[in-house]
Amino acid sequence: MTNNNFLDNTSLFVLLYKWRKKILTISFVAAIIASVVSLFITNKYKSDVILFPTMNLSTGKALLNEYNDFLEIGEEDELEHMMQILQSNDIKQRVVTKFDLINHYEIDTSNEKHYASLMKKYDGNIESEITKFSSIRISVMDENPQMAADIANEIASLIDTVMNNLQKNMAEQGYQSLIRDRNYVLSEIKVLEDSIAKIRALGINDYESQSEVLNEQWAVAKIENNHAAANAITKKLEILSKYGGQYSALRDNLIHSRGRLNYVQKKLNEHKVTAQEQLEHKFIVNAAGPSLKKSYPIRWLIVVVSAFSTALFMVVLIALKEQIKRAKQS
Numbered sequence: 001m002t003n004n005n006f007l008d009n010t011s012l013f014v015l016l017y018k019w020r021k022k023i024l025t026i027s028f029v030a031a032i033i034a035s036v037v038s039l040f041i042t043n044k045y046k047s048d049v050i051l052f053p054t055m056n057l058s059t060g061k062a063l064l065n066e067y068n069d070f071l072e073i074g075e076e077d078e079l080e081h082m083m084q085i086l087q088s089n090d091i092k093q094r095v096v097t098k099f100d101l102i103n104h105y106e107i108d109t110s111n112e113k114h115y116a117s118l119m120k121k122y123d124g125n126i127e128s129e130i131t132k133f134s135s136i137r138i139s140v141m142d143e144n145p146q147m148a149a150d151i152a153n154e155i156a157s158l159i160d161t162v163m164n165n166l167q168k169n170m171a172e173q174g175y176q177s178l179i180r181d182r183n184y185v186l187s188e189i190k191v192l193e194d195s196i197a198k199i200r201a202l203g204i205n206d207y208e209s210q211s212e213v214l215n216e217q218w219a220v221a222k223i224e225n226n227h228a229a230a231n232a233i234t235k236k237l238e239i240l241s242k243y244g245g246q247y248s249a250l251r252d253n254l255i256h257s258r259g260r261l262n263y264v265q266k267k268l269n270e271h272k273v274t275a276q277e278q279l280e281h282k283f284i285v286n287a288a289g290p291s292l293k294k295s296y297p298i299r300w301l302i303v304v305v306s307a308f309s310t311a312l313f314m315v316v317l318i319a320l321k322e323q324i325k326r327a328k329q330s
Contacts, residue, residue: 034305045145053078102114199250
C-alpha cells in the first residue's frame with residue numbers, strides 16, 4: 001500500500017511537471033481576466049459606529065433617581081434589546097426615507113418585488129453585530145464614503161428616537177390608567193375621612209388611648225364611690241365600645257389608602273417624565289467618519305483566488321483525463 005501511494009504521488013508530480021506550462025499559462029490568463037473584471041466592480045467604502053447600550057431604564061425612573069447607577073453600561077439583555085431595535089422595520093424605514101435609498105440603490109419601483117430587492121440591498125450593505133467586548137458595531141458599506149458615514153451615524157441616532165417613542169407610548173397609556181386609579185383612591189379617601197369625621201363628632205379621636213384612659217378613670221371613680229363620675233364614664237365607654245372597632249378599621253383603611261395614593265402619585269410622576277422627556281440609551285465610543293480607503297473589492301484577493309482555483313481545476317481535469325486514458329489502455 002505504501003509503495004502504491006508513493007508511485008501515485010510520483011505519477012502526480014510527473015503529471016504536474018509534464019503539464020506545468022499549460023497550467024501556469026492558463027492560470028496566468030485567468031489572473032489577468034480576473035484583474036480586468038475586478039476593475040469594473042464598483043468600489044465600496046465602509047464606516048463603523050461603536051457604541052455601548054445603557055441600562056434599560058425608563059426616563060422617569062432614571063431622572064427621578066430610583067436607580068443611582070442609571071448611567072451604567074448595559075449588559076447582555078440590553079445588548080439583545082438594542083440589536084432588536086437596530087433590526088426593526090421602524091429604523092429601516094426611517095433610513096430608507098431620509099437617504100432616499102430606493103433611488104440611491106437604483107431600485108426599479110415598477111417591479112412588484114421592489115421592496116424585497118430594497119431590503120436585500122439594505123441588509124447587504126448595513127449590518128449590526130455584538131463584538132467580543134460586549135459593544136455593538138454598526139457597519140455601513142456604500143459607494144460614497146460620506147454617505148456610508150452619514151447612514152451609520154443616523155442609525156446610531158435613531159436608537160434613542162425609537163426607544164424613547166416606545167417608552168413614551170407605553171408611558172402615556174400607563175399615565176391614563178394611573179389617573180383613573182388615583183381618582184378612585186381619592187374618592188375612597190374622601191369617603192373614609194367623612195366617616196371618621198362623623199365618629200369623631202361622637203367624641204372618639206383615638207380608640208386605643210381613650211379606652212385605656214377611660215377604663216383607668218372608671219376604676220378610680222369606683223374606688224372613690226363617685227357614682228356620678230362612674231356613670232358618665234360608663235356612657236362614654238359604651239359609645240367607645242359601639243363605634244371604636246369601626247373607627248379603628250376606618251383609620252387603618254385610611255392609612256392604607258393614603259399609602260396607595262403616594263405610590264400611585266410616584267408612578268404618575270415617573271410616567272409623566274417618561275412621556276415628556278428623552279434620555280440617551282447609548283454611549284457612542286467611535287462615531288463614523290468617511291473612509292479614505294475602499295473596503296471592497298479586494299482586487300489582489302480576487303486575482304489570487306481566481307488563479308489558484310483555475311490551477312486546481314486544471315490539475316483535477318488533467319488527472320481525470322490521465323485516469324481515463326489508463327483505464328482504456330488496460
